[in-house]
Amino acid sequence: MKPMSKIVRTVAASIGWFVFVFGIYVIVHGHLTPGGGFQGGAVMATGVALLIVAYGGWGAERCVGKERLPVFESAGLLTFIILAFGGACLGITFFFNFLANKGGLFGDKLPLGINPGIFNSAGVIPLMNMGVGMEVLAGISLILFAMFYGTKRVREGRCLVDNEEKEEDV
Amino acid sequence: MKLGVKIAIVLLLFSFLLMGLGFMHKYGVPLKSDMDDYFINHAQKETATNNVVTSIVFDYRGFDTLGEASVLFTAVLGVVMIFREAGKK
């Protein structure tokens, strides 16, 4: 896939930041508003798809850093599992919310009923949201990059020969 | 598979679907909602979360989410492995 024209690249470079910031907002506010780790991670992966479409695979790989993505994915899943085992290590149950209503990190009490929302509440749930969001972002980006490289090799092979389309050299 | 067998199977499935349509409860009036009422009434006190769906996904039914994250991880592994094996040839 060839990088697109200069207009598309400029617009993608300015819109992409908003996509990423909105994804981070959806992840971080997952315990107060609709959203959470999976949705926010999918939104951020949409930003990666935008970069791939606008810059071509090589440019997007330089922007994102493809070798960093498996580390991100494993780190997100490990965060989730370690937080889940935290309740078990304290001697209560697996997936116990051991930070809620304790004060400190994400430990404020909520007023019952309808309220405007306190960010510093909900215990381990925001941390789990961040871990899962990291995992989903890295996972879907890896799927996109893998599919990009796979279709590129199909195009170079015998099935669909298009001689005019050359890859940009790095 | 013969075309007649296919058509028979599809007609059987469609008749099951239409039969099940008659047994659905009235839209907007759930039959039993004790567990959901418990979640709605106690989620704010027990998990300090305003979003009840998030508290179910990450706290009450955390095992589900663990399996889901594992499924996503495995699918990513599978996709990357498939394309990498193909690239070596």
Add this chain to the structure above:
Amino acid sequence: MFYDIHYVTIVFLIALGIYAVMFQHNLIKIAIGIDILESGANLLLIVLGYRNGGVAPIFTMAPQGKSMVLPTPQALTLTAIVIGLATTALMLSLIVMLYRHYGTLDTREIRRLRG
């Protein structure tokens, strides 16, 4: 006998998915049929949990005096959507591999080439 438009929509989606899976010969169309089937299942879960006049089960700035819809089907639907995404990705990469190996997407053609 009570036929509601929501349940009729679900039955239509599931029937469309089953039709595409059973009668189409293009692998991409079969993948689209499986996705439509998943959409029908997700819609069924969501519709089962609706309560008349209910709002989303989120307490942040919720309107006063409204009942809330059931949260458990929504959580299950979230799980189902993510698993559907994973299976769709695997399905599409397998289809790409089949196309590269056989040069066609027709199932009859692939069966003939396999011998």
